[in-house]
Amino acid sequence: MIKVMFVCLGNICRSPMxxxxxxxxxxxxxxxxxxxIASSATSREEIGNPVHQGTVRKLTEVGIKCEGKRAxxxxxxxxxxxxxxxxxxxxxxxxxxxxxxxxxxxxxxxxLDYASHPRDIADPWYxxxxxxxxNDVKEGCEAFFKYLCEMHLI
Ligand code: 4NP
Numbered sequence: 001m002i003k004v005m006f007v008c009l010g011n012i013c014r015s016p017m018x019x020x021x022x023x024x025x026x027x028x029x030x031x032x033x034x035x036x037i038a039s040s041a042t043s044r045e046e047i048g049n050p051v052h053q054g055t056v057r058k059l060t061e062v063g064i065k066c067e068g069k070r071a072x073x074x075x076x077x078x079x080x081x082x083x084x085x086x087x088x089x090x091x092x093x094x095x096x097x098x099x100x101x102x103x104x105x106x107x108x109x110x111x112l113d114y115a116s117h118p119r120d121i122a123d124p125w126y127x128x129x130x131x132x133x134x135n136d137v138k139e140g141c142e143a144f145f146k147y148l149c150e151m152h153l154i
Contacts, residue, residue, distance in 0.1 A: 011041030
């Protein structure tokens with residue numbers, strides 16, 4: 001079982017988008033039995049809130065549902081539970097370090113560090129551009145999936 005946790009600041013825009021894009025990718029390959037996939041926030045701002053309308057709209061446009069998702073905050077326990085903790089930007093990694101102390105098991109990465117041009121994913125909460133977010137999230141999820149294949153983990 002491969003356990004993947006996507007993380008962003010609020011868990012209403014980027015990380016739920018990554019969660020549902022990756023879930024769809026895995027489902028389309030009939031590999032859902034091999035994965036546990038979730039997302040969470042570094043902040044407490046949006047806990048309990050549904051996915052942002054901009055993310056819902058973009059996911060709907062590409063045929064992906066995210067019904068029922070509510071924002072949760074990343075906890076220290078999640079560090080033990082998950083194998084890959086994939087952050088949307090460098091500041092998320094810094095926030096997680098304050099929660100977990102140090103990444104002794106090497107689980108924390110930036111999603112787009114798996115892509116050919118490693119970078120942060122801009123926050124659409126501020127940019128309003130959910131199309132760019134989706135393109136980055138899709139690129140990151142595809143690159144991460146390729147990495148798992150290359151590592152013979154799936
Ligand atoms: P996200 O975007 O980290 O991609 O979910 C944000 C959503 C809410 C806030 C910040 C970023 N906020 O400050 O409430």
